[in-house]
Amino acid sequence: MAREPKIERFNQDVLSKYQIYNSIFMTLPFDKVTNTGVLLPLFKEVCDKGFAEKQTPTQIVENFFELYQHNPNDEEKNTLLFRFIQYIERQVVLFDAIEDAAFTKVNNMVGRGTLRSLKEEAAEKGLMSTMKEFLKTFKVRPTLTAHPTQFYPGTVLGIIRDLDKAIRVDDLLTIKRLLAQLGKTAFFKKEKPTPYDEAISLIWYLENVFYHSVSSIYNYIQQNVFDGETLDNDIINLGFWPGGDRDGNPFVTTEITLKVAEKLKTSILSNYYKDIRKLKRKITFGELPEKINDLEHQLYQNIYYPSKDSVFTLASFEAELAAIRVALIDEHNSLYLKDLDGLINKVNLFGFHFGTLDIRQDSRVHHNVITEIIKEVTAAGLGIFPDNYEELSEDEQMKILSKVSASVKPEDLKDDMARATIGSIYAMKKIQAENGERGANRYIISNNGSAKNVLETFSMVNMCGWENPTLDIIPLFETVPDLEVADKVMEQLYTNPQYLAHLKRRGMKQTIMLGFSDGTKDGGYLMANWGIFKAKEALTEMSRNHGIKVVFFDGRGGPPARGGGKTNQFYASLGPTIEDEEIQMTVQGQTISSNFGTIDSCQYNLEQLLGAGISNELFTNPTKIIKEENRETMQELADISYKTYSDFKAHEKFLPYLERMSTLKFYAKANIGSRPSKRGSSSELKFGDLRAIPFVGSWSQLKQNVPGFFGVGTAIKAFEDKGEFDKVLTLYKDSIFFRTLLDNSMMSLTKSFFELTAYMQKDPEFGPFWDIIHKEYLLTKRLLLKVSGFDELMENEPVGKASIQIRESIVLPLLTIQQYALKKIQDMQRTGEIDKDTFEVYEKMVTRSLFGNINASRNSA
Incomplete structure (x- = not known):
């Protein structure tokens, strides 16, 4: 039986399940405000209708209270809005867990770009020897960073993992308990994490995800491409930044660096210890149990009672495993050899370091x-x-x-x-x-x-x-x-x-x-x-x-504005003029949890990266080589776009707009990362001090996504105006690289929603500046559709678009609350009539709203 189209699988296994489990979640009593779960859908309806009728966030919130509350005072209003935030944050978590659980159903784990698919294609074309030679040197290196683009504390990540498991088997009782637990578990961190805290959070992914998926890929390649031969190339190795990234982070000290390195070592030894104990239950014959017992003891000692005088080294560990292997082959008919080889491969991959700091x-x-x-x-x-x-x-x-x-x-x-x-x-x-x-x-x-x-x-x-x-x-x-x-x-x-x-x-x-x-x-x-x-x-x-x-x-970051977007497609678009023996990239924030958060998604996305490299080497595609006339078009587009963006950046209202109309300064209050949110100690905001994450994130919170499209429309229009639009069309048709850029820009446009901030158009100070952004958005949208021939944005990515639309729908009430609170803050600052307690409430409301908005964007990569 043929598989249903991907979008139908998504609708059935993600959208339908979300509707079912969300309806259960909304009835759970986990807060002190009566009927919050009943009122939130009504508020969502008021938001949808209000924006369609061009109402401001302030009007929408006030209309809601007028319709569904009986003369509430300000404290009651604010309490309910905070409860809405609490619910919406958790709706995003629920959707994350459902998407994770449906990953293998929605995505074809042996389809295009996977190792099995590429191996079959290489075999059909007589290229297996070429593929084998390539894999002797090719490497993929994801480097985990603690850059704060994900707001889930470890407790919430654990709930997502447990929900994933329960949803896979439709265990309704467990799901209800986990949703109730989720409702009571705090999202907000009272204190900023230390660099060591960040390292611990990411080591969880190394221990529970990468350890299994990386070794699984390596085993497959060894057995199915190299026919069981020893492979002198780790193919996938891991990088690690928390505890070593000192750039702008005064809290990363030498002591922290050494402490993180020690934790990485004990973590990998702990994983080896678990595997040795599993082997111990299987290899129960001859003299081998004694050897395995000795390894178990040495691992235990080095995890819990490490000594400088320990003689247990990586070399000695490898030698002992090799001796056990020889004995299994020579004396015991290779019984459980595959299990032992799996551990030996892990030791070759991860050594005593796990990830390179x-x-x-x-x-x-x-x-x-x-x-x-x-x-x-x-x-x-x-x-x-x-x-x-x-x-x-x-x-x-x-x-x-x-x-x-x-x-x-x-x-x-x-x-x-x-x-x-x-x-x-x-x-x-x-x-x-x-x-x-x-x-x-x-x-x-x-x-x-x-x-x-x-x-x-x-x-x-x-x-x-x-x-x-x-x-x-x-x-x-x-x-x-x-x-x-x-x-x-x-x-x-x-x-x-x-x-x-x-x-x-x-x-x-x-x-x-x-x-x-x-x-x-x-x-x-x-x-x-x-x-x-x-x-x-x-x-x-x-x-x-x-x-x-x-x-x-x-x-690379998560969203297209920070080098994210369709990462695998980007690497597959590079031609022979760029060295491609290794793919190395940073992975951060929501990209870690979305692309590498489960064993299935991690294996799939690592295989896609490997597939990009293999495809570049084995399968020649003329659209990866940019012709000279197309290079001239691309250069001119880039030059016009650069000038447009530079002029915009130099606008006198650029920094004041970010500082006063966006959430930029609230990133520092969110306690999401150990690193300060800007460089320098000056109280005056300077462009050079802005970090990329809060900079891009602030545009995202405004639903304007400027860094992902600004200047693109103006650049293409220059060709349209001089009657050379066909040059852009030719570039789009001939170049995978350019198509990938525009596809990723479409994602930024899809996540934009200017109705949210349309009230700024009437602002006496910032109205004209808002108009500049909005006009460039409309221009870019029109011309990207014209270049691509699409009737709507992301027409070629229906599942990605559907996921974005659901997530944006979930957080629309959250965005509305955030803009409502921002407007209250702006009004107080302009009139100078600031009540300290009220002001702090609205600041907290804006800060709390950051969490769900960013987490909902996890599908940005």
Whole structure:
């Protein structure tokens, strides 16, 4: 029997079940306000009708109270609105759990882009040997970050997981209990999490999801592509940022870094311990039980009573498992060999480190640290730097930086930041000694704009007495100007004798990170993506000319405005002009829970990423190569879009609008992440201090999604106006890359809802500015439909669109409440009549509304 269309499976297994379970949820008595569950659907109806009739959020809320409440006072009104927020937050959780439970029914786990599908296609076309050779070196590396784009505390994530299981089997009694539990479980965090708290939250995914799905994929490839042969390539390895990402986070200390590394080690050992205990129940013959008992004991000791004198190392663990394997084959007819091989594969994949802890810091911090170190070591007469270093030319300084060799210890330094920065390098050495080289072997430099930035970091590494350091230095290019010179910066490094010697020791491989989030914030949607594409091309060509394998590490967020959207499709669109032996990317916030939150979704999405790489290598597609005439069109579109966005960004009302009309400042009050919500300590808002997440998030909360489309419509209209629209159509038809960009922009437009903020059009100060945004939205929507030939946005993605529509419908009352509270705050500030207690209530209302709105966007990637 043929499978039903995907949209029908979605309607049956997601939409219908949500309607059923939501009706149960709405009848559960878990709050002190009578009939909240009955009133919320009525409020939703008033919102729908009100926006259709062009009412303001304030009018909608007041109309609701007039229709369904008997002269409530302000306290009663606010109490009910908070209860609505409480219900809606949990409706989003319920929908998440239902989507998770239906994942394997809605998505074809052996369909297009999966390993089984690609293997069959390769076999049919006689390309199995090519596929095999490719998989000997190709890798996918998701790096989990603690960037705060997800608001679920660990307790709620646990409920989602339990709901998922109960919904899969329609266990109504358990579902009711879990929904009742959900109703009483707090979402709001009274205190900001520490970096260690964030690490613990994400290690949960490593232990419960990635450990199983990554090894399952590896086992499949080993058995079905390599016919059981030993595979000397981990294929999927994991990166980890919480506890190592110091960029703008003063709370990440050397002690935290070491503590997180220790937790990663004990976590992976705990998973091995569970697997050893399972093996112990099966391998009960010969002399093997004694060997397994000994491994069980050693794992237990190293988890709960670790000792510096322990002789239990990764090498000894691997050797013992290998000895058991030989005995199983030689003496016991390979009984339970597959189970043992599964554990051996996990040990090869995860070692004693689980995920590689990356260290990251800003280049400007490094420069200040170097300046302080030079002052101190010069004053101490250590002779590491010449006395006139600051007076030398940049070229002369770079020569000195590349040749530095010393032993400077953190305790030798007086400056706090210098101590912390040098301390982080010593921490990497310590982690490698205890967790293996893969424990921490990457140092990332944010805001990298020059070769000197890299050599300053290189010199600090060499100051730590680390001979032939086993780490990679990774520059992160973020802004449009930095992307334009990235290849020239790297060529300076490749021709530097000392840095080249370092690369030779590291296998002539250079990892380069590119920032989609800050790139979009800086240059707008089209220019950021095109700028990164061109930078990758230039870096690929130049690196190949120097005999260096370049690896690109993409700093991607969840929504299209931060490099998210259809990630797998994006990688599948890259052609041979871009090095693609590895796919490395950050995964953060709701993208972790939506794409990698369950074993099924994690395995599916990792396979899709692997499939993108395999497809690029095996199956030639001419639409992946952008023709010269199309490149000219793309460049002109990007240039026009960039100017449009830059002019918009320079508008005198741009920052005041964000500061006073959006939720920007409320991110700092939400206690969702350990990192401050902006750079710098100035009370005055500066564009350069804005972080990408609250910046993009604030536009999302307004349902305007500016970073995902602004400038796109104007750029295409320029071609329409001069009678060259056919050039855009040709680019769209010929280039998968461009089609993917427009598809992702459509997602941003689909999630926009200008009726929510239409009241701002009449605002005496910000009305004209709101008009600018709205007109660009309408223009972009019209022209994207014209280019694509669609009658409606996301016409080619009915399931994705349906999921978005349901989620947007769920949170519409929440958005209405948030705008109502924001308007109350704005009115008080403008009149100067501020009642402190009332003001704080409305601020809390706005902040609490952040949670559900962001969580509802988890399908953004």
